[in-house]
Amino acid sequence: MFPLSVPAKQLARLQAGAWVLDPFCGRGSTNYAARLLGLGSVGVDSNPVAAAIAEGKMVATSAEEVAAACAEILATPIEAAPPEGEFWTRCYHPRTLDELCRVRAALLADHESPARKALRALILGLLHGPRNKGAPSYLSNQMPRTYAAKPDYSTRFWERRGLQPVRVSLAELVERKAFHYFGSTPPAVPFRVLCGDSRKLDLTASGPRFSMVVTSPPYYGMRTYVPDQWLRYWFLGGPPAPTYQHPDQLSHGSASEFAEQLASVWANVALACMPGARFMIRFGGIHDRKARPRDIMQEALAGSGCQLRVLTVRTAGLSSRGKRQADQFQRSLGAPIEEWDFYVRLEGGR
Structure with a gap:
């Protein structure tokens, strides 16, 4: 999972009143980090399970x-x-x-x-x-x-x-x-969690323009989020059996096709960002795809058609996803692989 410490470190430098976007919010680590810092945020995910969990972390209740x-x-x-x-x-x-x-x-x-x-x-x-x-x-x-x-x-x-x-x-x-x-929750902040496709949603309608984007897109070839969560998907209204097709999920047909779709996400996100907005993107890969994650992301950023300037690319070390409690069902997974952090700035506006 995207550790809470990653977005918390990035968002700590933002001033009060800044808004944060995660177009692949998963279970809402970026949004919850924004809540801890008193910042407004928007999270988007095409997986209804992820969106429901992220929203549950953000509501004001007891x-x-x-x-x-x-x-x-x-x-x-x-x-x-x-x-x-x-x-x-x-x-x-x-x-x-x-x-x-x-x-x-x-x-x-x-x-x-x-x-x-x-x-x-x-x-x-x-x-x-x-x-x-x-x-x-x-x-x-x-x-x-x-x-x-x-x-x-x-x-x-x-x-x-x-x-x-x-x-x-x-x-x-x-x-x-x-x-x-x-039992003890942080103060409420303005937020929205949307279940949808970050390539198509009108993110400009979500509120003020975003000062920062912190996200971790699905890794190329990783298409099992909904099948792996089929019981939770059933609880949200899905069928009582695994489903292997889900609308709004990025296509994983080829590395170039995947990069093109990511590029459309960055182009759409840029429309909702302030000039000078900063992006922090964590991206990696899986063992059965030979494409280099670093190359895919660089191609996606370059192909977005907007002024996204890559400032730094740093290794994020090895992914901790290799285990996933698989030992309970004697499921073996490969060793963790390297992830990358991309630091990007939107030059000018759209």
């Missing part, structure tokens, strides 16, 4: 309000049939799955209040994860927390090990975790 929102939903008669199939009966205890489906239905109908936005984000983090010896921290049978293993693989894994889902009270878990995550 642990009591989040817990009360969950209790209120569960106290209301709601009919929500659970998905069918062996995966669902092995992944969740029947009573837990019933509660989960009822809260899902309620939040799909109405998630406009800050408390419900926060509840939605909180449950996305509780949907699946490892089982421990103490009080449960997740709702599911044994599963990694950072990605959802596919249904067939999961059911074979649980069956071979004789693992059965345990009863977890959704209300109790939400209340306990709400006080952990929302």
Whole structure:
């Protein structure tokens, strides 16, 4: 993940009143760093899971309000049939799955209040994860927390090990975790989190022009964000099975095509920035693509058609994404690879 320390360091130099943009906001590290510094921000991501989590980090609410929102939903008669199939009966205890489906239905109908936005984000983090010896921290049978293993693989894994889902009270878990995550929150700041395509959205309509852009685009060839988060995507209204196509996702057909699409993002972003705005972009690659990440990003910046001047390119060291808690499902991943930080300035305006 994009560490919070990266945007926090970059944004610390901004003056009060400055606005920050992250056109690939993921789970909102840049936006949350801006909140800690009292800065307004806009985050954009095409992945609804990422956008929902980022928004949940930014709303002004309290642990009591989040817990009360969950209790209120569960106290209301709601009919929500659970998905069918062996995966669902092995992944969740029947009573837990019933509660989960009822809260899902309620939040799909109405998630406009800050408390419900926060509840939605909180449950996305509780949907699946490892089982421990103490009080449960997740709702599911044994599963990694950072990605959802596919249904067939999961059911074979649980069956071979004789693992059965345990009863977890959704209300109790939400209340306990709400006080952990929302017991003390930073002061509210103006913000917007948009689920959409940064190549096409009118970012000039988001508020004041941006003084700084801090972001980490998807790495070329990395197309598994939505399939890896298929359970969380289901909770947000997606199908009860992995989906491998998602609108607004950058195409990864070739390195040159990918660079061209990134160039269109930078061109669109520049329209919403102040003259002299600074960009900090972290970018890397994955093992099954031979293209050099540094070359892709330099081609994208040069092809944007706007006055983006590359000031510095520095190595960011090795990515920490290589592990991803894969050991719980005996999933092997390659060694981390080098990432790069691009420091860029918008010369003039658009």
